[in-house]
Amino acid sequence: MAGKTKASHVWHKAIKHIGNGYIDLICQCVDPTTDIYAGHGMGVSTTVGNLTIFVTADPDYMTNITVAEDIANEDRYFLGRKKGAMILHNQKLSGGYQIGAAVYKTAAGTWSHVDHAAGQSLLMEVGVVVGPSDRITTGVIKDIDAALTATEPVDICI
Amino acid sequence: MAKTTPSLVWHKPIKVIGDGYIDLICKTPDIGATTYWVGQGLELGDDGAFVKFTTDQPDYNPNIIVAEDIVQSDLYFLGRKHGAKILHNQKLAAGTYGIGDAVYKMGAGTWTHADKDTAASLLMEVGIICGPAQRVTAGVMKTMDDTFLATEPVDICA
Numbered sequence: 200m201a202g203k204t205k206a207s208h209v210w211h212k213a214i215k216h217i218g219n220g221y222i223d224l225i226c227q228c229v230d231p232t233t234d235i236y237a238g239h240g241m242g243v244s245t246t247v248g249n250l251t252i253f254v255t256a257d258p259d260y261m262t263n264i265t266v267a268e269d270i271a272n273e274d275r276y277f278l279g280r281k282k283g284a285m286i287l288h289n290q291k292l293s294g295g296y297q298i299g300a301a302v303y304k305t306a307a308g309t310w311s312h313v314d315h316a317a318g319q320s321l322l323m324e325v326g327v328v329v330g331p332s333d334r335i336t337t338g339v340i341k342d343i344d345a346a347l348t349a350t351e352p353v354d355i356c357i
Numbered sequence: 358m359a360k361t362t363p364s365l366v367w368h369k370p371i372k373v374i375g376d377g378y379i380d381l382i383c384k385t386p387d388i389g390a391t392t393y394w395v396g397q398g399l400e401l402g403d404d405g406a407f408v409k410f411t412t413d414q415p416d417y418n419p420n421i422i423v424a425e426d427i428v429q430s431d432l433y434f435l436g437r438k439h440g441a442k443i444l445h446n447q448k449l450a451a452g453t454y455g456i457g458d459a460v461y462k463m464g465a466g467t468w469t470h471a472d473k474d475t476a477a478s479l480l481m482e483v484g485i486i487c488g489p490a491q492r493v494t495a496g497v498m499k500t501m502d503d504t505f506l507a508t509e510p511v512d513i514c515a
Contacts, residue, residue, distance in 0.1 A: 220377025221440035236462035237444075238481045238515050240417035253480045256415040263420075263440075265482045269462075282420065282440035283377060 202273065203230065206298045207343045209276045213298045213329040214286075214356070215267075222286075223267045224329050224356055225343075226250055226279035227299040235270040241279060243321060248300035248312035250279070259321040262301075279327070281356055286329065289352040297346050300328045302355065310355060330354035359430065360387065362502045363456040366433045370456045370487040370501060371443075371514070372424075379443075380424045381487050381514055383407055383436035384457040393427040399436065401479060405458035405470040407436065416479040419459070433457050438485065438514055446510045449486075453504040456490065459483045460513065468513060488512035 206213070209225050216223040228241070229249045240253030241264045250264060267280040276299050291309040296302065302310040303320045310328075313320035331354060332343040347353050363370065363382050372380040383399075384406040398410035399421045407421060424437040450469035454460070460468040461478040468486075471478035489512060490501040505511050 218442055219374060219379070219440070221442070234464070236464075236466070236481075238462050238484060240481055253417050255476060255479055258415065261418055269466075280440065 203275045204273070205344045206276050209278060209299075211332075211343065213332045213343060213354075215278055221280050221282050222284040222356055223278055223280050224327060225276050225299040226264060226327055227297070227301065228270065228275060228277050230273055230275060231270050232272055234272070235266055235277075237266050237269055239266040241265060243301065243313045243315050243325065245315040247314045248296065248302065250301055260323055262325050264325070264327075281327065284356050287326070287355045287357055290355045292328070292347060292349050292351075292353055295346045295348050296328050296353075298328055298330070298332060298343050301325045302328060309349075310353075324357065326355040326357040328353055329356045361431045361433045363433050364500065364502050366431075366435060368501075370490050372435055378437050378439050379441045379514055380435050380437050381485055382433050382457040383421065383485055384455070384459065385427060385432060385434055387430055387432060388427055390429050392429075393423050393434075395423055395426055397423040397427075399423065401459065401471050401473045401483065403472055403474070405454070405460060405472070407459060408473075416473075417481055419483050421483075421485075436485070441514050443487065444484070444513045444515050447513045449505060449507050449509070449511060451507045453506060454486055454511075455504050456486055456488070456501045458486045460486060462515075467507070468511075482515070484513040484515035486511055487514045 241250040244251035267278040270277040399407040402408035424435040448467040459471040
């Protein structure tokens with residue numbers, strides 16, 4: 200494959216489909232180095248904001264995110280399916296995050312990257328940064344691959 | 358009581374597509390002299406069948422519960438799969454399958470029986486074979502109680 204994927208390689212909008220009890224959306228993942236097939240469960244990885252392949256005996260709270268379309272070697276973004284999800288608007292991030300980043304709501308009332316090394320983020324159903332995909336920041340049009348900063352209101356799929 | 362077949366449970370594999378869920382026929386081993394009540398969580402058993410969920414279950418949650426009570430001698434029941442969709446024109450691995458079988462997408466890109474003794478199938482939210490209920494194979498009309506082969510396209514609720 201030519202190179203690792205970006206969010207815009209996966210889909211031109213962060214949300215592909217709002218289905219019957221689920222939302223298909225772009226999620227960030229660690230390079231799987233192999234194929235991961237539709238239906239596979241995803242858990243929180245040690246790379247902040249990324250999801251990874253679920254492992255047996257994982258005691259953490261279920262993310263309720265599965266693979267919606269197969270993930271191939273070198274993919275860094277994939278289409279995930281989040282069950283029973285909704286979109287929260289006008290949320291705040293604690294740093295500069297991108298579409299597809301997995302986040303959890305911290306005590307400070309903002310959303311931070313989930314991290315397998317951060318105990319608190321393993322106790323919750325994680326959210327995913329889903330927008331806005333297109334926006335104007337200081338007069339410049341940003342697209343889906345541009346980072347969202349802590350000063351921008353964002354959409355979170357939880 | 359005689360053991361059930363898929364057609365005894367419902368005349369179509371999918372009973373209802375509800376608000377965020379699909380009720381459909383699933384397979385179970387005979388549960389003996391007991392009853393599984395509506396709402397009971399299920400997990401993987403052997404050869405594509407579901408059994409009662411157990412405490413401290415470390416595997417990925419299949420998100421399937423009992424939609425109508427299961428009684429002794431039932432081999433098929435109505436399960437409720439949350440946040441599901443129907444995939445068409447899917448391929449099964451070598452073998453024979455029936456309506457209601459739990460399957461997962463394996464390395465070969467086809468679907469095969471999920472089984473508690475197959476580690477890979479414990480990492481995923483499984484699919485259920487749900488069609489086509491009626492089909493013509495080699496000029497003969499088959500019904501929902503007949504098996505599927507690897508050469509037939511099938512519908513999977515995943």
